[in-house]
Amino acid sequence: MKKESGFLAQFKDGIITNNPVFVQLLGTCPSLATTTNATNALGMGLSVVLVLMCSNFFISLLRKYIPSQIRIASYIVIISGFVSALELLIKAYLPSLSNSLGLFIPLIVVNCIILARAEAFASKNKVLPSVIDGLSMGLGFTFALVILGSIREIIGAGTVFGIQVFGSWYEPAVLFIMPPGAFITLGIVIALVQKLQARRKKYVEEQEYEKRRLEREAGIWK
Amino acid sequence: MEMTLSGILLLVVSAVFIDNFIFSKFLGCCPFLGVSKNPSTAFGMGCAVIFVMTLSSAVTYCVYTFVLVPFELEYLKTIAFILIIAALVQMIEFFLKSKVPALYESLGIYLPLITTNCAVLGAALLNIQNGYDFITSVIFGCASGVGFTMAILIFAGVRARMQFSNPPPSFKGTPIALITAGLIAMAFMGFSGMSIG
Numbered sequence A: 001m002k003k004e005s006g007f008l009a010q011f012k013d014g015i016i017t018n019n020p021v022f023v024q025l026l027g028t029c030p031s032l033a034t035t036t037n038a039t040n041a042l043g044m045g046l047s048v049v050l051v052l053m054c055s056n057f058f059i060s061l062l063r064k065y066i067p068s069q070i071r072i073a074s075y076i077v078i079i080s081g082f083v084s085a086l087e088l089l090i091k092a093y094l095p096s097l098s099n100s101l102g103l104f105i106p107l108i109v110v111n112c113i114i115l116a117r118a119e120a121f122a123s124k125n126k127v128l129p130s131v132i133d134g135l136s137m138g139l140g141f142t143f144a145l146v147i148l149g150s151i152r153e154i155i156g157a158g159t160v161f162g163i164q165v166f167g168s169w170y171e172p173a174v175l176f177i178m179p180p181g182a183f184i185t186l187g188i189v190i191a192l193v194q195k196l197q198a199r200r201k202k203y204v205e206e207q208e209y210e211k212r213r214l215e216r217e218a219g220i221w222k
Numbered sequence B: 001m002e003m004t005l006s007g008i009l010l011l012v013v014s015a016v017f018i019d020n021f022i023f024s025k026f027l028g029c030c031p032f033l034g035v036s037k038n039p040s041t042a043f044g045m046g047c048a049v050i051f052v053m054t055l056s057s058a059v060t061y062c063v064y065t066f067v068l069v070p071f072e073l074e075y076l077k078t079i080a081f082i083l084i085i086a087a088l089v090q091m092i093e094f095f096l097k098s099k100v101p102a103l104y105e106s107l108g109i110y111l112p113l114i115t116t117n118c119a120v121l122g123a124a125l126l127n128i129q130n131g132y133d134f135i136t137s138v139i140f141g142c143a144s145g146v147g148f149t150m151a152i153l154i155f156a157g158v159r160a161r162m163q164f165s166n167p168p169p170s171f172k173g174t175p176i177a178l179i180t181a182g183l184i185a186m187a188f189m190g191f192s193g194m195s196i197g
Helices: A002-017 A028-033 A038-061 A068-093 A095-104 A106-110 A112-122 A127-157 A179-221 B005-018 B029-034 B039-068 B074-099 B101-114 B118-129 B134-162 B174-193
Strands: none
Touching: A002 A127, A028 A095, A028 A106, A028 A127, A028 A179, A028 B029, A038 A068, A038 A095, A038 A106, A038 A112, A038 A127, A068 A095, A068 A106, A068 A112, A068 B074, A095 A106, A095 B118, A106 A112, A106 B074, A106 B118, A112 A127, A127 A179, A179 B174, B005 B134, B005 B174, B029 B101, B029 B134, B029 B174, B039 B074, B039 B101, B039 B118, B039 B134, B074 B101, B074 B118, B118 B134, B134 B174
16 A cells, blocks of 8 residues: 555656656757657657666666666666667657657657666666656656647647647647747746746645644643 | 868858757757856857767767678667767866866866767767768768857856846746747747858
């Protein structure tokens, strides 16, 4: 029972509280470049989930055998092995995704999220939690990418996952699927997240204050 | 590509302005947002990137053409390139430390960050993808580095000014920086209509 809640907490941490893109600000390159539409964003996100799970699994498995001086180089070799395999698979089975993501599939190797999770989590934890960590961080990344991709696609093309949302009256703001739109959308979404965080923090503080006040009053009445 | 002077010029202008690595290709955004708080560190990072990118373009081209292609191991290029870049950065670090300590002092802290800079690996992969020859690859690597440096310098200048401004609290820090980057990117879109030759 306790174990399950641990995993749940890990998922919540990866997807919401410590979202790799919106909160930790990792992996900005792919989250700007591959979010021109929701489909690409989903493809990129799921590729990262796969690589992250596999690399976390292997790094956690080998954590006792990798000498700490050359650990970063070893991580990079493990990660790039999986990325190369994924690149070939996508090229073979999803050629259209391979065309639209292009250079950014091999560039998953230098995605900071993967190296950061390897260093911060997989190298210190057992295999199962590491795989779960990879899954939850990867899903957090996917979630962020799909949100960005959907916003940009709705405003920039009037569609989500290629499905028309607005009627023919809608004139899309093409700027949003071009590079400037990427920066601006991410900026506004992060601002929103910061706003929510600030509100949450204030709420928690108020609750604490209220609790302490009640305790104090109860103490007086005793 | 034709190796004429105008061909080279075209390549340089398009790598620096039209297809700027940061503003139109989104390569190297992590250091772009991380190390652009003040112009002098941005310049240091930029110089280190130009240096490593030029060298790595040359070395990765040679390794790809003379090692991977003859043995039909093209599919290993991602692994090979990232290892080459990591080794190269390490070697440059050792070399500068012993031979040019003054330069090491100023570039030293940025060098390890470059290994995971996607711009460097991106340039190496683009050289192969676009089928550039040796000289074109080196020029492309160098010009892309210059474009990166220019972008990060412009941005650092704007950010230094921004410290005196007073955005809404939720926009403080990264969000306003990203929006500024968006506005600069919009300015860079002006170059995309340019045709040379």
